[in-house]
Amino acid sequence: MEPIERFLRETDRVPLMPMPTPLHPMHYQPSGKDVSLFIKRDDMTGVGPGGNKIRSLEFLLGEARSKGASKILAAGPEQSNFIRRFTQSRALFSCFGGACGCAC
8 A cells, every 4th residue: 555545544634625626627638649637626625725725734633633632723924825724724623622723
């Protein structure tokens, strides 16, 4: 088994978005070559832009939950997409009995 597959199977995760987001085929033939190209539609996560940030938060919150964290603090500039997604997700973490804070 590949290390990434083991990690994904064994790591706790807090689901924050519908998974998987769809893949849409694109028809593209560079220099006459037949190429299969797909676009991952992370704009369809339902939690605003930044699917990769939400995906990261799923694992960070999962780890926090599995370690019994009662508080989570994120720090960064307020215009950071990660911080924006964090503030959207902190209400979800509070459902698990934890508290979240943000230092911008």
